[in-house]
Amino acid sequence: xxxxxxxxxxxxxxxxxxxxxxxxxxxxxxxxxxxxxxxxxxxxxxxxxxxxxxxxxxxxxxxxxxxxxxxxxxxxxxxxxxxxxxxxxxxxxxxxxxxxxxxxxxxxxxxxxxxxxxxxxxxxxxxxxxxxxxxxxxxxxxxxxxxxxxxxxxxxxxxxxxxxxxxxxxxxxxxxxxxxxxxxxxx
Amino acid sequence: xxxxxxxxxxxxxxxxxxxxxxxxxxxxxxxxxxxxxxxxxxxxxxxxxxxxxxxxxxxxxxxxxxxxxxxxxxxxxxxxxxxxxxxxxxxxxxxxxxxxxxxxxxxxxxxxxxxxxxxxxxxxxxxxxxxxxxxxxxxxxxxxxxxxxxxxxxxxxxxxxxxxxxxxxxxxxxxxxxxxxxxxxxxxxxxxxxxxxxxxxxxxxxxxxxxxxxxxxxxxxxxxxxxxxxxxxxxxxxxxxxxxxxxxxxxxxxxxxxxxxxxxxxxxxxxxxxxxxxxxxxxxxxxxxxxxxxxxxxxxxxxxxxxxxxxxxxxxxxxxxxxxxxxxx
Numbered sequence: 001x002x003x004x005x006x007x008x009x010x011x012x013x014x015x016x017x018x019x020x021x022x023x024x025x026x027x028x029x030x031x032x033x034x035x036x037x038x039x040x041x042x043x044x045x046x047x048x049x050x051x052x053x054x055x056x057x058x059x060x061x062x063x064x065x066x067x068x069x070x071x072x073x074x075x076x077x078x079x080x081x082x083x084x085x086x087x088x089x090x091x092x093x094x095x096x097x098x099x100x101x102x103x104x105x106x107x108x109x110x111x112x113x114x115x116x117x118x119x120x121x122x123x124x125x126x127x128x129x130x131x132x133x134x135x136x137x138x139x140x141x142x143x144x145x146x147x148x149x150x151x152x153x154x155x156x157x158x159x160x161x162x163x164x165x166x167x168x169x170x171x172x173x174x175x176x177x178x179x180x181x182x183x184x185x186x187x
Numbered sequence: 188x189x190x191x192x193x194x195x196x197x198x199x200x201x202x203x204x205x206x207x208x209x210x211x212x213x214x215x216x217x218x219x220x221x222x223x224x225x226x227x228x229x230x231x232x233x234x235x236x237x238x239x240x241x242x243x244x245x246x247x248x249x250x251x252x253x254x255x256x257x258x259x260x261x262x263x264x265x266x267x268x269x270x271x272x273x274x275x276x277x278x279x280x281x282x283x284x285x286x287x288x289x290x291x292x293x294x295x296x297x298x299x300x301x302x303x304x305x306x307x308x309x310x311x312x313x314x315x316x317x318x319x320x321x322x323x324x325x326x327x328x329x330x331x332x333x334x335x336x337x338x339x340x341x342x343x344x345x346x347x348x349x350x351x352x353x354x355x356x357x358x359x360x361x362x363x364x365x366x367x368x369x370x371x372x373x374x375x376x377x378x379x380x381x382x383x384x385x386x387x388x389x390x391x392x393x394x395x396x397x398x399x400x401x402x403x404x405x406x407x408x409x410x411x412x413x414x415x416x417x418x419x420x421x422x423x424x425x426x427x428x429x430x431x432x433x434x435x436x437x438x439x440x441x442x443x444x445x446x447x448x449x450x451x452x453x454x455x456x457x458x459x460x461x462x463x464x465x466x467x468x469x470x471x472x473x474x475x476x477x478x479x480x481x482x483x484x485x486x487x488x489x490x491x492x493x494x495x496x497x498x499x500x501x502x503x504x505x506x507x508x509x510x511x512x513x514x515x516x
Contacts (some may be wrong), residue, residue: 025246028252029326034226036330043478055208062215069226070242072329073363073370076235077222089206121330127227129331130377135398137419 009056013048017064020044025071036143036150041068042116045083046090047108047155053091055123061087078123102160109156110149117145160174195457201383241424243336247368250336312326318352318466321369328445333376333480334362334394337369337465345369345467346425353465356433357381357421361467369467373436375400375455382424383434388412389484394434394453401437404451411449413440419453423481429471 024040033039041064049057065083069076090097090112097105121136121144130136226235258424321343339345341364349361351371359379364371372379374398383394383404390411392404409414417437423430435453442449 001489021246022249024251024328025249025325026256028328029253034330037328053208055211058208058212058215062219065219066222068328069222069243071246073327073332073334074329075223076226076239077219080225081219083215084212088212091208093292122342124269124331130398132398139398144330 009052013060016047016070017044021067025080026051033143033147035139036147039144041065041083042113042148042156043152045087046152047159049087049091050105051159057087057091075127077081079120081119082116086116098156098159106156110154113148114145195353243365247324247338249316253340254324317470318468321465321467324463325465333373335371337371340365340367340369342366344469350428350468351431351465352468353457353463355401355426358457358465375402381428381434382422384422385413385420386418394419402455404453404454407449407451408447409449413449413451415439415440429468492516
């Protein structure tokens with residue numbers, strides 16, 4: 001019998017959203033590599049999509065992108081669009097990918113993260129915010145990707161151990177009991 | 188904190204969730220595209236800009252607390268570099284300290300002399316700025332803009348376009364202004380341009396930021412005198428920045444063969460950090476704006492370039508010089 005605890009989804013997503021919002025507003029401006037900053041909205045989107053997925057993940061991705069747009073000085077809607085697509089891609093299957101297959105989830109995140117950073121910055125180039133493709137690639141996209149990917153690792157590590165420690169965002173049951181071959185907790 | 192007590196779903200439920208997710212996905216993508224289009228078309232006006240102002244106002248306490256929390260870590264890099272400084276560096280610093288001490292004594296003497304002269308001639312202070320104090324509470328969260336957020340907004344009398352300065356010199360200009368917060372574009376931002384001049388030679392140009400955070404002084408013609416170490420100050424042309432505020436110091440001057448203008452790198456004097464107090468200049472007095480003499484000097488600088496180009500027989504040099512100057516303005 002399936003018990004889908006929607007209220008629990010919302011409750012835990014809200015706490016994680018609050019944490020990522022505070023990190024985005026307080027920590028992200030202070031940490032920079034070149035012109036790159038950590039995108040905690042993308043981290044939040046990935047965590048929710050890889051642990052819950054489905055329509056809830058898409059909605060959280062959209063809202064996270066909207067918050068990023070409102071907190072930055074760029075055009076509103078661009079990051080919302082990209083994170084909606086990213087959440088849809090990462091959370092097409094409603095299951096806890098971070099616990100089921102951590103390595104695959106990390107690789108998927110890395111690809112989506114890089115593409116999101118690249119497409120966002122290319123779009124900014126197209127709307128006239130920059131004049132150089134090299135600047136877009138090496139001063140903005142790559143540093144942002146590196147910082148965001150590194151900041152995702154603690155979340156992934158914590159959530160991949162959710163089943164054994166009893167703490168985590170993801171689903172439980174048959175998936176949670178199976179410790180994956182590439183469990184990041186064992187690395 | 189699991190979201191589901193059981194993740195094994197019947198196929199029907201998975202299909203239903205997938206369908207609803209796809210519908211929601213399409214709806215949100217469409218909504219994002221609409222918002223993006225509206226935002227790009229309307230720029231700093233419209234409902235999305237208002238929503239951004241509301242968001243900035245609501246989140247300003249979080250930013251303020253964040254700036255206070257991160258304050259102790261801002262000097263961490265300096266502490267590490269001080270601990271690992273070699274003997275040569277320390278000797279250099281001691282020598283610099285002695286030089287600065289001697290210079291300080293000299294300047295104090297000069298200051299007293301200047302004060303006496305000012306009293307005698309009844310001169311007013313050249314920096315009688317009409318300003319409002321504010322505090323930097325956050326930096327830029329994205330990689331596209333070098334901006335800082337101030338803890339005051341339109342409720343305190345601030346408005347878009349007002350210049351912002353700290354104790355060392357100009358730091359930027361307000362580009363967005365909410366009720367309780369303002370966003371300042373720094374002069375190091377690549378979209379920034381400030382009318383500037385070399386303090387010693389009065390050669391006028393435009394100080395521009397770059398993507399790597401450096402400053403470049405453009406449109407200084409090669410018949411002007413510029414040297415490394417010269418101070419760059421605001422020229423007052425354009426009526427936004429008060430005349431004579433410090434901007435930076437010239438670090439390198441390059442002159443290419445056949446070029447009309449120097450390539451000048453400038454080191455900014457001010458550095459913005461969280462929790463730093465700044466002055467927002469709310470209005471300019473008559474003496475702080477560029478006068479007719481400054482405008483005539485700028486025109487004369489243009490004319491000399493045009494004349495120089497026409498003397499050399501360049502068929503399109505005149506229009507190129509004018510185009511570059513207009514672009515700078």
